[in-house]
């Protein structure tokens with residue numbers, strides 16, 4: 001499966017996905033391109049070191065739809081079949097989502113539907129939850145609202161700060177994202193309403 005990854009920053013999830021594709025943990029796949037909307041995204045360097053094609057497509061003064069159309073064009077040109085958002089800090093336009101139905105994944109550092117949007121780890125600490133975690137979900141037109149593919153629980157400790165919690169959640173994010181992509185690549189799932197379920201259970 002040809003995978004395209006969108007980033008805006010550090011790119012640690014992207015690096016984990018690249019490594020899992022190279023090791024075969026994500027089977028029969030290749031990373032076709034890594035696209036960033038920020039020229040200074042650290043992840044770009046990491047992708048280049050792995051000889052993966054990188055593109056910077058900035059929004060500049062364009063409308064979101066125009067910016068997204070350019071990104072969709074580059075993904076389609078490379079026959080990308082699965083788009084993985086990995087710290088990509090923009091909401092996708094409806095046309096982008098429609099161009100890849102149930103073929104865009106995102107990772108979010110909370111147990112959705114709790115703590116959508118920015119600073120999810122800080123939101124969790126301030127709310128006082130005892131457990132948070134991370135979620136892999138399909139992307140629809142809402143913010144962090146698509147069907148859930150996988151989740152992992154992380155305990156919130158009493159002396160946690162947003163940063164210490166984020167570090168422990170991030171460790172789980174990498175493993176969970178790889179597991180979820182492998183499931184999608186193997187087409188080992190079925191979509192029933194909002195539920196992503198094991199096909200052998202139906």
Ligand code: GRF
Pocket residue numbers: 007009010011012013014043086087088107108109170173
């Ligand atoms: C991760 O915490 C991810 O859940 C969120 O943005 C962060 C990206 O980190 N969407 P990285 O760029 O993958 O290191």
